[in-house]
Structure formats: C-alpha cells, structure tokens
Amino acid sequence: MTTFVFAFLGILALFLGVFLITRRNPVAAAMLLISDFVILAVLYGLLDAHFAAAAQVIVYAGAIMVVFVFLIMMLNIPNEQIRFTRVTNIEWLLAFVGIVAAVIVAQASSLGWLQTAFPNAARILPNAPSENTRNVAALMFTDYLWSFELVGFLIIAAMIGAVVIAKQGRKH
Amino acid sequence: MSLPELGLLFSVLLFLIGLFAVMFRSNILFQMMGIELLLNAANLAFVSASKMVGNLDGQVVVFFVMTIAACEAAVGLALVVALYRERSTTETDDLTLLRG
Amino acid sequence: MTETNMPIIVQTIATVLKIFVLLGIALQVAPIMTWIERRQMAVTQRRLGPNRVGILPKLFNNWGFFGLGQPLADAVKLLFKEDFFPEGVHKTFYFLAPVIISTTAMMCTMGIPFGHSVVVFGQYIDLRPVSLDVGFLFLFAMSALGVYGVALAGWASNSKYPLLGGLRSSAQMISYEISMGLALIPPVLIFGTFDLQKIIALQAQGFWGIFYAPVSFLIFTVTMFAETNRLPFDLAEGESELVAGFLTEYGGMRWSQFFLGEYTMMFTLSALSTCLFLGGYELPFVTHEMLLSFVQKLTTLDVAFAQWIVVLINLGVLILKSAFFLLLFAQVRFTLPRFRYDQLMRLGWKVLLPIALANVVVTAIVLGFIRF
Amino acid sequence: MDFIASPYFPVLLAFLVNAAMMTVVSGMALVLGPKKPTKTKLEPYECGIPSKDSARTRIAAKYYLTAILFILFDIETVFLYLWAISFDKLGWFGVTEAGLFVATLLVGYVYIIKRDALRWE
Known part of the structure; x- marks a missing residue:
C-alpha cells in the first residue's frame, strides 16, 4: 500500500514536471512547480526524511518560488513573446537522447553496487x-x-x- | 521494487525532465525552473540512498543542497531582472550581442 | 504517540472524525467572528450594530436574536449572488486563488491538538489529526503556502490596482513570516521538542510558556496580525489604500472565501499561540490524569465515559483561550490606526527581525547556563 | 494497509477533504447564482476611469529584493530550528556553533541596513 501511494505520487510528480516545462504561461509553470515540490515533500516523508519534507515545503515551495512568482508578475512578459522550444538543430536532440540512455544504463547497473558499497553502515537511523x-x-x-x-x-x-x-x- | 529504489528511479526521471527544460526552453525563467528540478532530483536521490543504505548522511546533505539552490535562485533571479532592465527580454535567443 | 498496531478501521474512522471536528470549529469561526466584530465595532462607536435579523418573526414576535441571524443571512445571500468571471481575467487562477488561501488555512488547523487522548475499543487515539515528527512546523509550512493565494489573486485580476495590492500584501506577509519563524525558536529551545502534545504536557506540570519566553509571545502576537493582513497591518484592503487591494475584482461567495481563509488562519494562529504559550487545552496546573480522576469522582462514571467529558472540557478550554486572542484581534481593529506601508515594512525588517534574533541568542545563552 | 499507520495518511486525507470542500464552497455560487453578464459588469474596476494600458506595470526593485532576502533568512530559520531541536544534545559546543552562524548572518543583515537596500519610501 505505501509502495503504491509512493509510486502514484511519484508518477504524478513526473507528469506535473513534464506538463510544466511545456507551458507557455510562466505563472502556470510556477504554480505547477510549487505543487511538484509539495508532492516531493510527501515523497521525502514516506522515505522517513520528515524534517527534510518540512524544510522542502518551507524553503522551496514557500520561499524560492515566491521570488519566481513575484518576478513573473512584475516582469510583465506578454505570452506571445515566450517561444515554445528551441529544438532547432538535431545534434542537441541527439545529445539529449544520448544522455538519457547513458543515465538510465548507469542507474540500473549502479543499484547493486550502492548496496554493496555501504553494507548498512547504520550510524543513526x-x-x-x-x-x-x-x-x-x-x-x-x-x-x-x-x-x-x-x-x-x-x-x-x-x-x-x-x-x-x-x-x-x-x-x- | 522497494521504496528507495523507486525513489532513485523517480529522481533519475525528474533529472531528465529538468535537463530537457534547461536545454530546450529558450526562456531564461523556464531554464531556471529546470535547474530547480535538477536540484530537487538530486535531493530525492540523496534521501532515497540514505534510506536504502541506512544512515542519515543523505538527509543532512539535503539541507546543504537546499541552501545552494536558495542562493543560486536568489542571485540568478536578481540577474534576470538586471538583464530584463537592460534588454527588456528574457528570451535567451535574443541575447546574442556578445557574439558581436 | 505510541499508537498500538490495532484494527485499521478504528484508526481511519478516528482520523476522519478528528479532521471533521477541527474543520467544523474552523468553519464556525468565520460567521461568529463577523457577528462579534460588527457588534463590538458598534459598541465601541456607541451604536447598536446588527439586531434586526430574526427567524420566524411571528413565532418569536419580531425578536432580533441580538443580530445572530445576520451571519446566516449573509451566507445565504452570498450563495445566491451572481458569480461571474470579469473580462480579461485568467479564469483558472481567478478561481484558484481563494481556494488556495482557504485550503492552506484549513490545513494549518489540522495540526492543532484539541485533547489529550481517548482509549476506544482498547486503542489509544491521540486527539490530533496530523501528528508529524516536525510538530508545529507543519503549521508553519502550510502558512508559508498561503502567500500564493494573495499573489495569484492580484495577478489573475488583470488590472493595475489588484496587481499592486497583491504584491504589497504578499511582500508584507513574507516579511513577517521570518520574524514568526524566529519567534518560535525559544519555545523549542525551552521545551526541547516540536511536538505540541509534549509541550502542553510540560506546561501542565510546570509554568506556562509565556513566562519562559515572554518576548517570543509578544513577537508572535504582532506577526499574527501581519500574517493575516489584519489591522493595523491592513494594507491589502484598507479603505484609504489601493481600492480594495487584491480583492478588487472579487465578489460574492469568492470574495467571502478570502475572509473565510483569513478568519481560519486567525483561529489557527491563536490556537497555536495558546498551545505554545498559554498551556493549550489543559487547565493551569491540572494535568490530564488529575482531570480524569477528578471527573470520575465527580460523576462516578468509569473511565470509558469520563474520558469523553474530559475531551469536551479540553475542547472548551482551547476554544476559550483562542477566543481571548480572537477578541484581541477584533478590539485592536477598532482602536489602532492603520500603518503606512513603509512604516509597516520598516517595523517588520528593521525592528522585529533584530529583536527576534536577539531573543534567540539570549534564550540560548541563559538556558546554556541553567542546563550545562 | 500499512500506509494508514504512516503519519502522512492523515495529511493526504485532510488535504483531499479540505480542497474538495473549499472548491465546492467557492464554486457553489456559480451553480446557484443567476447568469446575467452585462458589458459594464464585466469591465475591470478602475474607479470609473476607463482602463488605459494593459494591467501589468513596471519593475520596482523593493518587492523582489524583499522576496530574495526572505529566502536567505528563511534558510537561516530552518537551520536554527535544526539546532534548537538538538540543543540539549549539543550543549555549549552547539551554542557556539549557532552563535557563529547567527553572527555571520548578522554581518549580512548589517550590510543590508547600511546599503539601505530595504528603503520603502
């Protein structure tokens, strides 16, 4: 049950992430980022990092994003001026896909190593x-x-x- | 898939989303939001690894990453305003004057 | 809060009931407070205030119920008032702004303990909906999110005055949030925990928190007014200021939704101040066990029923103590003149912040000598 | 079923209940109220003066500078909470550490006051 809730919130956070970087209106993107941070705070809580969760909401969602929202409100950027994306040259796209593949391969193989490298050197958990x-x-x-x-x-x-x-x- | 492994998977995907934003969005505000996503992915990876390995060092580092993100956002956004005051645009494509 | 691992059903029902108890209290605060404020404003200005609205006039031969029907009548009117989106308004955020403010205020209320504990079907239930390891920091986190409602309301209204009003009042709210955060550090130093239940238990044995950290109490009370945009920090919708600040384009139910959030936040901050400084739901020098045994002797009931009476007493004590702060809110509103914006920000940044920092340092050093 | 025992179940449940209730309360008038949109009613309120340009205005440094300084002092508050909770465990060693931390930030604060960054007139 906890794994299910964790997976659901994680996928929700990813969808919000994808949704927010494809927005044209920066305030909408800022609001989505704030809700993304709050969902991440709950994920930290489920991973037993309770104070990190509270600090995440207070600092990230409650302070850093305030400056983003203030800025966007005051910079008065007309929506049409915000171009969508700059996928002009293919090399950039290929470079990005390369990075994606490399990262996923590294992550999949490193899981085993992480457990062996630190054989539960439990200081205080x-x-x-x-x-x-x-x-x-x-x-x-x-x-x-x-x-x-x-x-x-x-x-x-x-x-x-x-x-x-x-x-x-x-x-x- | 135990909880920490799931957390690591999500942090990787979140990192890639942030990377996409930084690389492929021309507006500087969206790039800075992408950077915030990158730092949050790092935080999630720290917390998941801390739970998986069993000690609290990961959670302590989370606060340092948060401070770095806060200072970076503070100075970065002040720069964005100074930039907007000079060029009245936040589109990085328009900022090609340096090339002369 | 060592909850025994017991059938899940009783636990979920208990959580749901706890949430609805506090939600009920919070939703009652707004109408009652509007009535109290209008009557009290009338008394301070030597006039009567609302006393006409009655129910079934023929039955009660036109008795006006001292105007208690007034909030009811307002609520009904607001429900049936036409609600529309002004032209050029950003629809989703125009709708979302009041929801954010009231939801974050309601979420804040969830952290307040309204009783010690109840044993039902052999299960220990801690009378507090949200019991996190970070205790009252959960309230602090949720109130930090309330700023976006104000900023969004200003931005979504698509006209100059609300935008500036929204900016000004959210700048005010965040400036006073630092002092509020720093003001709550000495109680943590003294009581050594974030957990409100433990803090209240410590206060029941010893003295109240206000005697240990009086300066924190003063700073926190001042920031309470600023955090809820109440007079004398009333810049947002002050009559003499920018039209109606970020509320210019709002009307009807949505407009009253902002005030529902404001009054709920006032109740929550009063209850938090009560829990931290005035001993929370416990009577002075009467711990939970003493009260339980006293009620048992008085009503000769066994523990299972006596504990519910104790819960009611605790709830009553908490509401009474919070009512003291709410009346303070109302009374200050009719006596103090409104601050100018630069005076207000100067007070927040250049006066309250140094005092709060100094207070933390002094408390730490004094406690250092006492304890080590 | 173990999620219900975790402390975050009430948080999510309370959020769903509150968000639903507040959305219903603020949306009810849309459903129950009459619908008579007239031109004048829809215009943004400008105390009767016809609104000239678009609503957004120029930049004033003091607002976003307040927000930036708010982040930095908020980080300080979070670290001081961390220190406050383990005050007994750390003893005098902790007090000197936190004192150093507050002193460094006080220097920054004095700089802000001297540089008159937060002038509000």
Whole structure:
C-alpha cells in the first residue's frame, strides 16, 4: 500500500514536471512547480526524511518560488513573446537522447553496487519517526560542522550579491 | 521494487525532465525552473540512498543542497531582472550581442 | 504517540472524525467572528450594530436574536449572488486563488491538538489529526503556502490596482513570516521538542510558556496580525489604500472565501499561540490524569465515559483561550490606526527581525547556563 | 494497509477533504447564482476611469529584493530550528556553533541596513 501511494505520487510528480516545462504561461509553470515540490515533500516523508519534507515545503515551495512568482508578475512578459522550444538543430536532440540512455544504463547497473558499497553502515537511523529531526541535527552539528559554518558564508555571499545587482544602475 | 529504489528511479526521471527544460526552453525563467528540478532530483536521490543504505548522511546533505539552490535562485533571479532592465527580454535567443 | 498496531478501521474512522471536528470549529469561526466584530465595532462607536435579523418573526414576535441571524443571512445571500468571471481575467487562477488561501488555512488547523487522548475499543487515539515528527512546523509550512493565494489573486485580476495590492500584501506577509519563524525558536529551545502534545504536557506540570519566553509571545502576537493582513497591518484592503487591494475584482461567495481563509488562519494562529504559550487545552496546573480522576469522582462514571467529558472540557478550554486572542484581534481593529506601508515594512525588517534574533541568542545563552 | 499507520495518511486525507470542500464552497455560487453578464459588469474596476494600458506595470526593485532576502533568512530559520531541536544534545559546543552562524548572518543583515537596500519610501 505505501509502495503504491509512493509510486502514484511519484508518477504524478513526473507528469506535473513534464506538463510544466511545456507551458507557455510562466505563472502556470510556477504554480505547477510549487505543487511538484509539495508532492516531493510527501515523497521525502514516506522515505522517513520528515524534517527534510518540512524544510522542502518551507524553503522551496514557500520561499524560492515566491521570488519566481513575484518576478513573473512584475516582469510583465506578454505570452506571445515566450517561444515554445528551441529544438532547432538535431545534434542537441541527439545529445539529449544520448544522455538519457547513458543515465538510465548507469542507474540500473549502479543499484547493486550502492548496496554493496555501504553494507548498512547504520550510524543513526531510528525507525521511530519522532526522533528523526533530533538525530539529523545531532549528526549535522558534529560531523558536518564545517559545512554548516560554510553555509553561513554562502548565504552572506548571496545576500550581498543580490543587493549589489539590485542596486546597480541606480542613477536617477 | 522497494521504496528507495523507486525513489532513485523517480529522481533519475525528474533529472531528465529538468535537463530537457534547461536545454530546450529558450526562456531564461523556464531554464531556471529546470535547474530547480535538477536540484530537487538530486535531493530525492540523496534521501532515497540514505534510506536504502541506512544512515542519515543523505538527509543532512539535503539541507546543504537546499541552501545552494536558495542562493543560486536568489542571485540568478536578481540577474534576470538586471538583464530584463537592460534588454527588456528574457528570451535567451535574443541575447546574442556578445557574439558581436 | 505510541499508537498500538490495532484494527485499521478504528484508526481511519478516528482520523476522519478528528479532521471533521477541527474543520467544523474552523468553519464556525468565520460567521461568529463577523457577528462579534460588527457588534463590538458598534459598541465601541456607541451604536447598536446588527439586531434586526430574526427567524420566524411571528413565532418569536419580531425578536432580533441580538443580530445572530445576520451571519446566516449573509451566507445565504452570498450563495445566491451572481458569480461571474470579469473580462480579461485568467479564469483558472481567478478561481484558484481563494481556494488556495482557504485550503492552506484549513490545513494549518489540522495540526492543532484539541485533547489529550481517548482509549476506544482498547486503542489509544491521540486527539490530533496530523501528528508529524516536525510538530508545529507543519503549521508553519502550510502558512508559508498561503502567500500564493494573495499573489495569484492580484495577478489573475488583470488590472493595475489588484496587481499592486497583491504584491504589497504578499511582500508584507513574507516579511513577517521570518520574524514568526524566529519567534518560535525559544519555545523549542525551552521545551526541547516540536511536538505540541509534549509541550502542553510540560506546561501542565510546570509554568506556562509565556513566562519562559515572554518576548517570543509578544513577537508572535504582532506577526499574527501581519500574517493575516489584519489591522493595523491592513494594507491589502484598507479603505484609504489601493481600492480594495487584491480583492478588487472579487465578489460574492469568492470574495467571502478570502475572509473565510483569513478568519481560519486567525483561529489557527491563536490556537497555536495558546498551545505554545498559554498551556493549550489543559487547565493551569491540572494535568490530564488529575482531570480524569477528578471527573470520575465527580460523576462516578468509569473511565470509558469520563474520558469523553474530559475531551469536551479540553475542547472548551482551547476554544476559550483562542477566543481571548480572537477578541484581541477584533478590539485592536477598532482602536489602532492603520500603518503606512513603509512604516509597516520598516517595523517588520528593521525592528522585529533584530529583536527576534536577539531573543534567540539570549534564550540560548541563559538556558546554556541553567542546563550545562 | 500499512500506509494508514504512516503519519502522512492523515495529511493526504485532510488535504483531499479540505480542497474538495473549499472548491465546492467557492464554486457553489456559480451553480446557484443567476447568469446575467452585462458589458459594464464585466469591465475591470478602475474607479470609473476607463482602463488605459494593459494591467501589468513596471519593475520596482523593493518587492523582489524583499522576496530574495526572505529566502536567505528563511534558510537561516530552518537551520536554527535544526539546532534548537538538538540543543540539549549539543550543549555549549552547539551554542557556539549557532552563535557563529547567527553572527555571520548578522554581518549580512548589517550590510543590508547600511546599503539601505530595504528603503520603502
């Protein structure tokens, strides 16, 4: 039953993905992307990543997409100006099909390797859902300490970058 | 097909959809949405692998990928506005001035 | 919430019933609040307010029911009012915007616990529809999605005023969402969990959350007003502002749908504030077991029936405490003048945000000394 | 049948119930109400002034800049929640870590205030 629900939501997410990249109206595409993110959040939850699911909804669907929607609303792009796709030269298409084939072959063969490479080096994987967040946090602040601090610097860089770009060309 | 394997399969397909958007949509906004799909496919792969292998490292990395996506979207969209202010277009086909 | 693995049927029925209990409460809040606000506005302005609408006038010889029939009459009128799509409007998003706002508000309500627990057919049922590991972050996530309803309403209405109104009020909502998020960190530090049931149990034994984190309570109350576009942060549909903000092109049932979402969000945030700061559904210093034994002695019923009375008491306490906040919403609406947009954003970014950050740091350091 | 025991069953069920109810409530007037579309009724409301150009307006930097800064502070909130939940486990070591994190972001915040990026007049 859970596998069925997981498969159904996954296929729904894929269909929304295909549907959204073939839209002409960017706001419709943004709304489909938001619902896609929320469905992915439920998929994370079913894979026992409970806090990742909440963070996905809060950060991706709730914050990043707000900027997309604001931008699209304000950029005032007439729909006819948005051309559909640029499948002009065949090489690009062939390159894409090549990538698709390579990726699928790699993924199919790597499943076995993934299981053998990490013989369940279970550091902390509680099955009780109520401890997931606490353990993820404990692991992050001890083993991934430096990455956590670097995240702060990354955010500052983005902050300063965004302000400089937005304020650039303030002549009047 | 156990849950994590299904998750890995979906992350691959989601990645391909995002890749299609980045390669074949001429509007820069759709390309950025494609990039968001790519990063989400990576997140899904991390979570599925974390469940399959049994430790929590995958879930920790998900938050770092999220931060990168947030910073990329923040600066990228500021650039798109600056671009729109200069050229009043978001179609990448029109931005051929660099070729001189 | 260790649910024993028991017949699935009782569990699904319990989940459905829990959802409908909270849905029922949330749907009642909107009409009652409109009545309360109109009567209270009347009292503060020394006039009567609605007291004409009665039912079966001959039977009750024209008694006006203190105007309680007014919300009922409004609802019926709205249902039969002509509903159309103005010209040039983007149909799907024009229809979708109110649905998004009210659905996300209703989903928020699902996270509120309205009772401790009930044992039915030997199964332990936790009285809370959605019990996730991330606890009240589920509410925070759902309220983050509410912004799109406002932005979409503005964009779909195809005219300048709603677009600007939608932009302005969604910018306001997201600015105050950061302070709301940061304001809820100290209670997590103090109680050490996201799970509202555990937080309420801790508050029942010790003091209420408001004494441990008073600054968080203040910041959260202020952000409650901003998050629901209520006065004094009423920029969206303030009379003196951009016509009716993002609501310009809406009318009839769809227009009232926005307010249904707004009142539900007000109830949900009040209930969340109650659970985090005012001890939730528990009476002060009375834990669940004490209440159960007290009710048993009083009514000499065995546990199976006494627990239902306890649930009713818990529900009543939660609604009473949330009503305090709802009345605060109404009273502030008639006393405080409206903020100008730049004052409002300055307060959000340059005043509330630093205070919330400082509050987190101070709480952490003080707790550090106490606990380690 | 094990999906019903998973915590996400109520979430999906509640979403379906709420979405259906809200769609019905807001769509009911379409079904029950009268249908008399007249030209003036359909025009977008412009306080009586005939609407000139199309509705969309030019760019104002302050709106999307707010949204961008909102993302970055939202990420900070999520990481602080992660730290807050394991406050007891991490002890003083965790407090210094989070303090460093907040300090770095405070520098960014001060830059924004100094650069007057969020001027709303």
